[in-house]
Amino acid sequence: MDEARLVTHLSGKRVVLGVTGSIAAYKAVSVLRALRCAGATVSVVMTKAATKFVTPRTFEVLSGERVVTDLFDAHEPMAHLTIPERADVVLVAPATANFLAKAALGLADDVLTTMLLSARCPVIVAPAMDGDMWTHPPVVQHVQTLRSRGVVVLDPEVGPLASGQIAQGRLSEEPKIVAAVDSAMASRCDWQNQVVLVSAGPTQEPIDPVRFLSNRSSGKMGYAIAAAAKARGAEVILVSGPSSLSPEPGITTVRVNTAAEMADALFRHFPTCTVLIMAAAVADFRPKESFAQKVKKQGKTDMVLELEATPDILAMLSARRTSQIMVGFAAETEHILSHATDKLNAKGLDLIVANDVTQTGGGGFGSDDNAAIILSARGEQRDLGLMSKRRLADEILTAVHELCLVRPCQKVLVQ
Ligand SMILES: Cc1cc2nc3c(=O)[nH]c(=O)nc-3n(C[C@H](O)[C@H](O)[C@H](O)COP(=O)(O)O)c2cc1C
Known part of the structure; x- marks a missing residue:
């Protein structure tokens, strides 16, 4: 079929495949395989009725992931929130x-x-049912409602049905379903041709071989930005300080420990990137001296640690920039907007993402959520409420795209 040749936007995408209790449930197996062949990762969610037709094991083996069938799943208690959050598209077929x-x-x-x-x-739905069911008024009305809400409902095909009837009700052919998913992804590939350099996590500045100075950054925000940029078609290089997180497949990751190592890695990759997003919490100070051996307590009642400033990575990158878009983060505890504006101007950034790391109600360090305000060099301000870091990552990318990639920002170089 022609549609098969059009599949170009699924690589690296995460598809949630919902399977419901239709006699056509077995066809979801070949849809899953076709999505996987096109480079997508697929998480399967089945209704109870669907498991009467095909066992979860079949999808588990072919997807390489656990299949969720139960809202009260013991392994993933919040699956109804975590699965769609990571999804680039939901397909019910x-x-x-x-x-x-x-x-x-x-x-x-x-x-x-x-x-x-x-x-x-995006949500895509491929119905399958008996012809009389498909034309039944409530079904027709529900399809209209879903379409009016932006859900893509594929018309079932005309042909022989399980009942023996020849009518409209057959599940769309697999290439047509895959092409619909692909075209939904095409409109979300607005970061194609961009090389995005993202920094994430804390740095650790050694005091001695067993101790270091660090901060509370988990890396979640930077990793979420890297994943979102990858999903939207960018080539992504992630420079990560120590973090327990694993990057999504297809992201080039450079692991570093200290601010100096982070600076080296960023300087190395900066000339070839088109967008830099500095989400790392780089130490501002490090011990002037790092002891070769473990410092012993040995009756001491106090100890003075002399610190020195670490290199100002953003300012140094700013001085080396050619045409890169530069986005910084300001994790603040007070005077959020004025501190963020000062940093935006002092470092010659195009955008800065300001957030209050002291907020209660789930934002800031280590949290899965964040509330941020995006400020641009042109004085624009977008207040984004509390949302998951993955969703915030997408909002940040959209803002960068609209404010900088579509309408290039005025470059302000640091003196
Ligand atoms: C053998 C058999 C085949 C069925 N095939 C379909 C079908 O193709 N489409 C449909 O809408 N319902 C079909 N049903 C009915 C659904 O399984 C039933 O409405 C069920 O409640 C759907 O649950 P779910 O939507 O949670 O998966 C079939 C039922 C049986 C017993």
Whole structure:
């Protein structure tokens, strides 16, 4: 089929494949395989009825991931939120009449429908049912409702059905479904041709072989930005301080410990990047002297540690920039906007993402969520409420794209 040749935007994308209780559920297996062949990672979510037709084991083996069938899954208790959060697209194939009704009404009585309510990515639905069901007024109405909400509902095909009837109701052919997913991704590949250099995590500045000075950064924000940029088609180089996180596949990762190592890695990759996003919490100071042996207490009641400033990586990169867009972060505890504006101007940045790391209610260091304000060199300000770091990453990329990549920022060089 022609559609097969068009598949070019699925590489590195994460597809959530919802499978519902239709006789066509077995066809979801070949959809899964085709998505995998096109380079996508696929997480499968099945309704209880779907498991009557195909076992989760089949999808588990072919996807290489656990299949979630239960809203109250013991292994992943918040699957209905975590799975869609990481998704680039949700595809429900086959979709039953029952699923269409629940999705249209916003019901949430299983993991798939609950997940749909929190998904912020494109949703594609491929119905399959008997011909009389497809033309039944409530089904027609639910399809209209879903379409009016931006859900892509693929028309089922005309042909012989399980009942023996020849009518419209057959699940769309696999290449057509894959092409629909691919085209949904094409519109989200707005970072293609960009080389994005992202820094993440803390640095550790050694005091002696067993001790160091560091900070509370977990790396989650930088890793989320790297993943979002990769998903939107960019080539991504992630320079990461010590972090327990693993980058998504396809991201070039350079692991560093100290501010000096982070500076080296960034200087090395900066000339070839088009966008730099500095989400790392680089130490401002380091011990002037790092002891060769472990410092012993031995009756001492105090100890003075002399510190020196680390290199100002952003200012040094700013002085070396040619045409790179530069985005910084300001993790502040007070006077958020004025400190962030000062940093934006002093470092010659195009954008700065300011956030209050003292906020309660789940933002800042180590948290999965963050609330940020984006300030641009042209004086624009976007206040983004509390949201997951993965979603914030997408908002930041959208802002960079709109403010800088589409309308290049005025370059302000540091004197
Ligand atoms: C053998 C068999 C085949 C079925 N095939 C379909 C189908 O193709 N489409 C559909 O909408 N419902 C079909 N159903 C009915 C659904 O399985 C039923 O509505 C179920 O509640 C759907 O649950 P789910 O939407 O949570 O998966 C079938 C039922 C049986 C017993």
